Amino acid sequence: MQIHVVRQNETLFSIAQTFGTTAQDIIEANEVPNPRNLVVGQTLVIPIAGSFYWVQPGDSLFSIARKFNIPLAELARVNNISPNQPLRTGFRLYIPTGKKEKAEFNGYVEPFGKTVPKNLEDSAREAAPYLTYLAPFSFRAKRDGSLEEPPLGNLPSIAKANKNVMMMVITNQEEGQFSDELGRILLTNQNIQTQFLNNIVATAKKYGFRDIHFDFEYLRPQDKEAYNQFLRRAKKRFSQEGWLMSTALAPKTSAGQKGKWYEAHDYKAHGEIVDFVVIMTYEWGYSGGPPMAISPIGPVRKVLDYAVTEIPPSKILMGQNLYGYDWTLPFVPGRDTAKAVSPQQAIQLAAKYNVPIAYDQKDQAPHFDYQDEKGKKHKVWFEDARSIQAKFDLIKELKLRGMSYWKLGLSFPQNWLLIVENFDVVKR
Secondary structure, three states, X not given: OEEEEOOOOOOHHHHHHHHOOOHHHHHHHHOOOOOOXXXXXXXXXXXXXXXXXXXXXXXXXXXXXXXXXOOHHHHHHHOOOOOOOOOOOOOEEEEOOOOOEEEEEEEEEOOOOOOOOHHHHHHXXXXXXXXXXXXXXXXXXXXXOOEEOOOOOOHHHHXXXXXXXXXXXXXXXXXXXXXXXXXXXXXXXXXXXXXXXXXXXXXXXXXXXXXXXXXXXXXXXXXXXXXXXXXXXXXXXXXXXXXXXXXXXOOOOOOOOOOOOOOOOOHHHHHHHOOEEEEXXXXXXXXXXXXXXXXXXXXXXXXXXXXXXXXXHHHEEEEEEOOEEEEEEOOOOXXXXXXXXXXXXXXXXXXXXXXXXXXXXXXXXXXXXXXXXXXXXXXXXXXXXXXXXXXXXXXXXXXXXXXXXXXXXXXXXXXXXXXXXXXXXXXX
């Protein structure tokens, strides 16, 4: 597949001609929301076998072969040129599809209320072929060790049909907020903890969960070792059932990082105890903060560079957002809240207000500005094929287990196309 960035005066027809495909194939693959009004800077995934590369200044056949991890002789052969042939800038090379690596993918899905809305079930059904795990969010632990269940609807049958492992996500949330006091009770009161584990086992058997996933956040720093001991006890119990166990971790850059979100999350211990972790490498740009990329590649890399020194890379799922934010300017933290938008909705906004999409090379993220009908200025940061490919390249470089998405329900068809292009999805 080819990632193409729309230029001035290009149409779907002219782009299709360039790559030897059809406009309709491009529309269907990308679910293009604006086929008659493409935006300069909009990214399209071209559904062709392999891709094309235009030679840049300083390139050689050797450097290009190394860039795409293709034997030099093979690259020369498929392009019918000599391995020693000098390349002129602008010369087009065909890059065959390389060997895919195996990777695992998780998708959280968060239904509210007493039922799973149809749009969430549809989103889960669309994503499930590309997922290893499907994770309803969440079973909320209670102070007596019982569990408050989320609605599951057809999610178990969707998972079964697509060979997804159902992930039982358990949180220390009370009234929508993570509670350190609830965490303290569950981690330090052995009688309640025993009842808690018994309830988890009974519930997992009832619904067919095969991975037990603890997302315990904002714990008291002094409960770090209690959390580690609880995980050891839980792992022993769940292993008797043949289940996996995983945890969600705050995005730390050092073992001694201060802050209530970080201190009780012991990367080294989790790496030793659990089968895998999800590291929440997103929300640098968030709804209550100033406009910026949601998961800028630099900070993401810094977290993962540290993580692989404490946790085996084969146990790490990189967290990734499936959404962007639309900030109204001037944005005042504490007063204003940004609106979540899907990548498709972001493109529609850029098309509606006829503004180009820019791409920040440092953060590896697309963004644009617009002014609405009321004269209010806006800033939008979101995700596209380029930003996701940058994360997939990082997964390959660091040899991580895969990626975990927060969260299903916001349309991003290019992401699923690129999973297939880059990886063989592990099914369990």
